[in-house]
Amino acid sequence: MPTIQDIAAYAEASAQKLGITKYDVYGSSVDETSVQVDKGDPKQVKASNRSSVIVRVWNDQGKVGVTSTSDVDPMGMDLALESARDASAFGVADHIPDFSPEATAPTAEVDLPPVDPAPVGELIQQLVALEKQLLEAHPAIASVPYNGLAQRSIDRFYLNSAGALRQEARSYASVYLYSKTEQEGRKPRSAGAVRVNRGLPLLDLEGCLKEAADKTISHLNYDKIATGKYRVVFSGEAFLSLLGAFSNMYNAQSILDHRSLSTPDSLGSVVASDLLSVYDDALHPENISAETFDGEGTPTRRVPIIEKGVLTHFLHSAGTAKRMGASPTGHASIGAKVSVGPSYYHVLPGTEAKGEFSLDNASNVILIDDLQALHAGVNSLQGSFSLPFDGWLINQGERVSVESATVAGDFRDLLKAIIHVEPHVEITPGGLCPRIWVDSLSITGEQ
Incomplete structure (x- = not known):
């Protein structure tokens, strides 16, 4: 792929030739190698190089057209800008996206130099x-x-006609x-x-x-479990699965689309136990794939979502921030429509819990290690879930694997029923999160 300076020069020359005054370009290139084995022999070896570039052009009426391409040489940029310009005639008239006001603001300095791939x-x-x-x-x-x-190398860039240039x-x-x-x-x-x-x-x-x-x-040591109400401990990965499944609670785009458990007035309301705090932190040192800017060029940052049980911030793109009188938070992805999504969670204790909580001396407690079928068992608009899980029944330090069972409830009730957030966090691909203790959840098992 050409350098970002070359792509910027191609885009500027093409825009001048086509009479385009306002445009932006976001792109990424991914080199990936992965292997699988079966009983000591290679089962699958794959290598790929994928490039994706999104081009947006605003016309004289302020409408925006979007096109995608994998060709960023001068001819490819000509075609992409021309296609986006032609598409702009059919762009939406309401809530038209615009450049991020922070697209030229300084980004954080992150020292994560790429590592050379292994053979x-x-x-x-x-x-x-x-x-x-x-x-x-x-x-x-x-x-x-x-x-x-697998090993993967990623190059990302963003540029616009107002002078933004990031990579x-x-x-x-x-x-x-x-x-x-x-x-x-x-x-x-x-x-x-x-x-x-x-x-x-x-x-x-x-x-x-x-x-x-x-x-x-x-x-291997498994047994059936009786249906009933249990004190449940979620592993960090299991809790993050639930948090992600109900991310519409703090996703500004979902809120504006009326596809959320929250409303614009929900900020400042108590949504969880004061024992819980949740942040989104794309720049956390443990985030191996930390990104310093989002798809609109907005710098990423640490955003407090829930602080001691109180909903404090939504995740924003430039468009949602403008509509809600807030600042963009660096969580946008551009395409035919700008979308908003979390980057890297950091869950930690809020207020200090009273009492002692230890799995070593707990009685009749379910430890859930992994939640399954999230695509089918979650109703994100109602807040309800019913999910099969892998886990153990714990009694005085003895663990017996649960043969087959589901955990069910309402996510909002679950957040308020948290009785302990352990101090030690687990590092997962999606974020950092300690084990979360929840009082009295419904478990459906077998007698």
Whole structure:
């Protein structure tokens, strides 16, 4: 891909030639290599290079047209700007998007230099060794049906006709192991683990292997659970899954589209226990793929969403911020329509909890490690959920895997029923979050 300076020059020359005075361009290029193995042999090896560029043009009536391309040479830029200009005649007349007022503001300095990719042969060798060790971790582990080792390099840029010019490069590697057991007279059990870091040399392969093995082995001792109300502890990853499923609560675009659990007047209201605080922090040091600007060129930042139970901020694009009298927060993605989405969560304790909470001496407590079927079991507009889960029933330090059960409730009630937020956070690909204790949730199991 040409340099951002070249692309900016091509865009400016094309715009002058076509009589276009207002435009912006957002693009990314991704180089990715991934491998999978099966019983010691390579199962799938993939390499790809993907480029995507979004071009927006505003016409004399202020309407905007949008087109996408993967060709950013002078001819490709001519065609993209011309197509977007022609499409602008059919642009929306209400709430027309505009440049972010912060598109030229300074961005944070983040020291995340890309790591050179490893050879494909090394990826295969490492993954074959991990699969072998996982299979040998316990006689009941019969296969590792889902596994993968991947590395990715990303280049992003944003420019507009008002002088904005931003770019950044990132790289990261990820490993995923998911094992399955087979025992005569027993149901198959499975569990997995994932790790992400800036490159293969920094990837915690041993930690991923140990977590996958320990979880799988812990599920061998399973039993049915009775239906009823239980005190529930969500792992950091499980709680973040729920938080993401109901992100319309603090998504300004969802609120303006009347597709949210909140309204514009919800700011300042109590939505959770005062024990809970939630931030979105794209720039957190643990965010391996930290982005310093969003799709509109707005600098990213740490945004407090819930502070000690109070809803304090919505996530904004430039357009939603203008309509709601706020400032853009750096959470926009541009396309045919500008969308808003979270970057990287940071959940931490708010007010200090009273009493002692420890899984070592807890009685009749459910620890939920992973929530499943979020696409089907969540009604984000009503706030309700009913989800199968992987987890354990804990009694005085003894863990027994739950054979099959679902957890159900209302997300708003769940937030207010939080009785403890542990101080130690778990690092997950989607953010940082400690275990969250919730009083009295409905669990449907079997007698």
